[in-house]
Amino acid sequence: MTDLDRALHETLTRVADDDVHVDRLLAGARTAGVRYRRRRRWGLALGATGLSAGAGAVVLSLTAALSPGAGPVPEAGLGPGVATPSPPPSPSSSPSPRSPRPAPMTVLPTPPVAPGAPTAVDSADAVGQPLMLHLGLARLPFPIIGMQYQQLIDERQESLVIDGVDDDGQSRTLIVRVGADTKDFEPLTGKRTAVRVAGRPGTFALEEAGDRRAAVLRWKTANGLWMQVAGARGQDDALAVAASVRLDRTYRCVAPYRLRSLPAAMTPESCSVVFRDARATSMLSVSDGSFHVLLTTESGGISDANDQIGGRPARVVEHRGDGGAPIMEVAVDQGSAVLSLTASGRYDPTLVRRIAADCDWTGGPDPATWPVDPFTGDR
Numbered sequence: 001m002t003d004l005d006r007a008l009h010e011t012l013t014r015v016a017d018d019d020v021h022v023d024r025l026l027a028g029a030r031t032a033g034v035r036y037r038r039r040r041r042w043g044l045a046l047g048a049t050g051l052s053a054g055a056g057a058v059v060l061s062l063t064a065a066l067s068p069g070a071g072p073v074p075e076a077g078l079g080p081g082v083a084t085p086s087p088p089p090s091p092s093s094s095p096s097p098r099s100p101r102p103a104p105m106t107v108l109p110t111p112p113v114a115p116g117a118p119t120a121v122d123s124a125d126a127v128g129q130p131l132m133l134h135l136g137l138a139r140l141p142f143p144i145i146g147m148q149y150q151q152l153i154d155e156r157q158e159s160l161v162i163d164g165v166d167d168d169g170q171s172r173t174l175i176v177r178v179g180a181d182t183k184d185f186e187p188l189t190g191k192r193t194a195v196r197v198a199g200r201p202g203t204f205a206l207e208e209a210g211d212r213r214a215a216v217l218r219w220k221t222a223n224g225l226w227m228q229v230a231g232a233r234g235q236d237d238a239l240a241v242a243a244s245v246r247l248d249r250t251y252r253c254v255a256p257y258r259l260r261s262l263p264a265a266m267t268p269e270s271c272s273v274v275f276r277d278a279r280a281t282s283m284l285s286v287s288d289g290s291f292h293v294l295l296t297t298e299s300g301g302i303s304d305a306n307d308q309i310g311g312r313p314a315r316v317v318e319h320r321g322d323g324g325a326p327i328m329e330v331a332v333d334q335g336s337a338v339l340s341l342t343a344s345g346r347y348d349p350t351l352v353r354r355i356a357a358d359c360d361w362t363g364g365p366d367p368a369t370w371p372v373d374p375f376t377g378d379r
Contacts, residue, residue, distance in 0.1 A: 104143030104164060109275040110136065111149055111251040112368040120178060120247035124223045127178060128156035130268050131373065133251040135160045135178055138244040142172050146276035151253055153269055156180035163276075176245055177228040186216050186230040193235065195219075197227075197242045204235045217242055254370040255282035261358035262375065263288060263351070273367065280367050284374060291347035293355065296340045302333040310357030318349075330356050 111133060118126040120134040127134055133149045135158050144164035151158050157179035164172045177185055190207025195217070202219030217229045217238035227245065232238035253271035266286040274281040305313035313333040321327045321344060328343040330352060339359055343352045362371055 104145055105140075105275075105277075108137055108140060108144070109147060109280075110249075111254055111273045112370075114250045114252045117250040119250050120221075120225060121223075124180065124221075124225050126250065127158060127180060127225060128153055131253040131271055133253050133273070134158060134247055134249070135176060136246045136249050136251070137162075137176070137241075138246050141174060141241050141244065142166055146274065148272055148274040149251065149253070150272040151270060152184070153271075155184060157184060172231070174229065174231040174241060176241070177226075177230075178247065179226050180224075182218065182226050182228070185218070185226070185228050186214070188216055188218060189214060195235065195239065197239065202242075204238060206234070221247070252372060253282075253284075254367050254372065255284055255374045256280075256361055256367070256370045257374055258360045258362050258371055259355070259358075259374050260360065261354045262286065265289075268375075282367075282370075291343060291345035293347065293352060294340075294342040301335075302331055302338060305333065309353055314356070316353075328352055332356050334361060 114132060117132060118129075120126050126132065130153050131151070133151055135149065137160070141162060142164045143166075144162055146163045148161040149158075150161065157177065160176040162172075162174040162176070166172055175186070179185065188203055188205035190205055193204045193206075195202045195204050197217070197219040200219050200221065202217060205214075205216045205218075207214045215230070215232045215234060215238055217232065217235075219227050219242070221227060225247075227242070229238050229241045229245070232241055251273075253273055255271075265288040267288075268284060269287050270283075270285045272281075272283040274283070302313050302315055305315050307314045307316045309316070309330065309332050312335075315329075315331045317329045319327055319329075325344060326347075328341075328347060328349055330341040330343075332339045339356060339361070341352060341356050343349075
């Protein structure tokens with residue numbers, strides 16, 4: 001793990017509760033210099049093994065309050081290769097005392113819908129359109145604690161990571177994927193069984209060792225997209241989750257800020273919207289091929305300011321990372337929140353300061369009120 005990896009991990013740990021897995025938040029920052037740590041055999045989470053000093057990315061992770069009832073799942077029909085959902089179960093009203101956590105959500109949260117945008121049912125090419133999300137669920141698979149919607153733009157892949165608990169209080173994690181190919185999907189290992197998903201041929205794979213198991217269900221939609229469910233309890237559970245997957249809605253991958261001074265050469269490579277309890281977190285990675293910047297915002301203020309940026313109290317520190325590469329850390333007091341940046345690679349300190357000075361948090365408690373596009377600031 002490089003010094004920048006540690007900075008990413010420590011910063012995201014500050015703004016995310018332990019139950020929203022930091023490894024998966026880091027996965028949302030994947031660029032040319034950020035590799036998956038695919039837990040090929042048993043794990044379901046994604047992570048980052050390293051940020052090379054030469055690759056360029058801007059990663060933003062912001063935390064805001066979210067009303068618990070935001071974003072109910074629409075009732076419209078499903079797309080080709082997606083089965084009709086079963087009636088929703090009745091989730092428990094509180095987690096097991098053996099695993100003290102906030103009360104599970106009773107409504108599936110979603111990012112804001114993008115009216116009129118092509119869906120993955122309309123065209124397979126919709127998957128990969130920047131800042132557009134297409135995966136959804138028609139029902140709660142189990143009482144959920146958190147959800148992450150993630151897009152990898154160049155790879156034309158999306159994932160929906162669901163954390164929660166069973167009725168007996170046991171932790172659950174599911175990962176649902178859609179993609180133009182399966183190169184970054186969990187592998188099909190162990191015993192394989194041919195199945196049908198909404199009339200389409202599929203494969204269920206189960207590998208067991210002791211009390212651990214890796215269950216993966218994979219199938220292909222009529223328009224050529226690959227779908228996968230990983231982390232189910234068994235074949236019936238996997239098929240039930242697959243029956244609730246929907247592709248007939250398009251959501252915006254939004255963030256509660258505007259980037260007024262981001263260079264035009266920087267384009268998005270991945271994004272995430274994460275929901276947990278009464279909070280929403282947004283992540284965005286942007287690359288210009290020359291330097292990295294990690295931006296986060298969190299509530300509070302700065303008590304040890306040593307500088308001013310944009311007329312606001314700030315703390316600026318530069319130090320050497322692994323191999324002697326420079327790292328610049330900037331934290332700016334925004335009044336009700338702190339904007340933090342960690343820059344590495346061939347960064348320009350003046351540009352980093354300007355991005356910090358001009359990055360505004362414009363959103364409120366509901367992602368539906370956040371800017372439609374963090375690059376233009378349009379609403």
